[in-house]
Amino acid sequence: MKNPLSSLFNLPIALFVVAILAVLYGPSIAPLQHLDRQLYLLAGGARSMQAGYGLTVPIWGELANIGLWMMGVCLWLWLLPRPGLLAAILIACISLAGYTGLQLYAQLQHQLWLPQGVLIQYLLISVPVVLIRAQQKRTWAALVGERDAALLELADIKLQAGQLDQAATHLQTCQPNPAVTELGYQLALQQEQRRAYQAATKTYQWLAGLDPKYKDVSEKANSVLSATVAINSDDLLATQTLNIPQEQQRQPRLGRYRIERELGRGAMGTVYLGVDPKIARRVAIKTLSYKNVAPHELEGVKQRFFREAEATGRLSHPNIVTVFDVGEEPDLCYMAMDFIEGDSLRVNSTEDNLLAVSTVYQLVAQVADALHYAHKKNIVHRDIKPGNLLYDEQHEQVKVADFGIARIVDSSSTKTGDILGSPLYMSPEQLKGQKVTGASDIYSLGVTLYQLLTGQAPYSSDSIANLAYQVINKKCKSVRELRPALPASAPRIVNKAMAKEPDKRYTSAGAMAEALRKALQKDFGIS
Structure with missing residues (x-):
């Protein structure tokens, strides 16, 4: 289609328009001395238009212009920022050359005017800006990636070292990516194992914000705190009980030990069966809960625990339970x-x-040997009773557990009953609050022997006060009165071990062991 302006303009009209423009705008457009050159150019253009040599704008020209602009926008926003700098420059140069070539081809070959001059000028100005900005973003992204890689490695090191809070801080600084999510999940599992349930819940919630479909983080974010811990409010034990999940990876841990199940409860608190994952050794883990320890006594209890544990750890005897390790958690x-x-x-x-x-004689003699060894090391058990004597029937061996623990536990004035010890097995001087020596352990072992021989306790009462009065002042029934078939050595050994006055008991636990073995040989022919 021919430009309609070409049919309207002719030379007289063009000259008239040029004259008006020269009068009105000439001084602001060009200097007056160049007015003749401007008139010549305008006259030449008007003559060309009158002769039919002007450029035409096709009907589809505006659509083509819109399409070219859209291509230019895609070039700026999507294509140029993605590749490297050299590739982006090459793409920009090819694009500019293509636009310019297309314009020249349309003008020279088909006398068509495609209004893309503004687009080409805009590209010439904006492409360098886009390239510089894209390079800056790539450089920044590379720096952030290097930082995140370092933080991720540091978080992994802290996680392996058990420093979970620091690991969480490093991880949550990183930009989200699959590696961060996976390590965060491992962190949450360890927090759950270490019974840091509030921290684990926060980590699961953070992971759910990153990727709510990742494994079971959404479920865990709302359930781990309430489902994984249960509190036992027993007045005597007053200990926190672990709810042991079936999945091995979520089993709680105490230190490096993986907790498998609860074995029982004692004066210290809960006893667990654990596994040392480094050497696959099964261990019994006894806990001392801080729950019912008065705040002002807590530091003293901790110091005594570790001091006594250190002393107990030095004991090496076949009839004493070996202590491998001690540790501390926030609550125990x-x-x-x-x-x-x-x-x-x-x-x-x-x-x-x-x-x-x-x-019974053989086992009690083994216990007496263990006590004699400990007493020579200046360690008094203070809580000898059947519950602290572990019997391996297959090997006919007994081992004494909890050396030195009663001294730690009964230091807390907030505990009563069994937590103070076991009044039934405590010596008169221990109940009176007097100094406790190895003679007190001999008394407790005598009570244990009494119970193992008869199945009954030497004293019984519904109140601790009355029981203590009986232990201090009353004489118990003879073991042969309860079980007439016992040999004569039984009441003799029991009565001497349970004498009210410490100096009337056996001079040492070793002497008691010797008496038991002599009775074994005499009464049963066992040497």
Whole structure:
């Protein structure tokens, strides 16, 4: 289509328009001395238009212009920022050359005017800006990537070292990516294992914000705190109980030990079966909960625990449970020791489940040997009773557990009953609050022997005060009165061990062991 302006203009009209423009705008457009040159150019243009040699704008010209602009926008926003700098410059040069070539081809070959001059000028100005900005973004992204890689590695190191709070801080500084999400999940599992349930819940919630479909983070974000911990409010034990999940990777941990199940409860708190993952050794882990320790006494309890644990750890005797490790968590301290297959002698302290008398003598003699060894190391047990004597029936061996723990536990004035010790097995001087020596352990072992032989306690009462009065002042029934078939050595050994006055008992636990072995040989022919 021919430009309609070409049919309207002719030379007279063009000259008239030029004259008016020269009068009105000439001084602002060009200097007056160049007016003749401007008139010549305008006259030449008007003559060309009158002769039909002007450029035409096709009907589809505006659509083509819109399409070219859209291509230019895509070039600026999408294509140029993506590749490297050299590739982007090459693409920009090819694009500019293509636009310019297309314009020249349309003008020279088809006398068509495609209004893309503004677009070409805009590209010439904006492309360098886009390239510089894209390079800056790539440089910044590379720096952030290097920082995140360093933080991720540091978080992994802290996680392996058990420094979970620092690992969480480093991880949450990183930009989201699959590696960060996976390490964050491992962090949450360890927090859950370490019973840091509030921290684990926060980590799961953070992971759910990154990727709510990643594994089970959405479920865990709302359930881990309430489903993983249960509090036992027993007035005597007052300990926190772990709810052990079936999945191995979520099993709680105490220190480096993976907790498998609860074994029982004692004066210290809860006892767990654990595994040392480094050497695949099963251990019994006894805990001392801080829950019922008065705040002003807590530091003293901790110091005594670790001091006594250090002393106990130096004991090496076949009839003493070996202590491998001690550690501390925010709410408790713990001691990892031998796990003995079997049960305590508490099971055999009832009338319907008594052991043979000769077996009782042998086992109590082993306990006496262990006490004699400990007393020579200036360590008093203070809580000898059937529940602290672990019996390995297969090897006919007994091991004494909890050396030195009673001294730690009974230091807290907030505990009563069994937490103070076991009044039934405590010596008169211990109940009176007097100085406790090895003679007190001999008394407790005498009470234990009494119960293992008869299935009954020497004293009984509904109140601790009355029980303590009986232990201090009353004489108990003879073991042969309760079980007439016992040999004569039984009441003799029991009565001497349970004498009210410490100096009337055996001079040492070793002397008691010797008396038991002589009775074994005399009464049963066992040497």
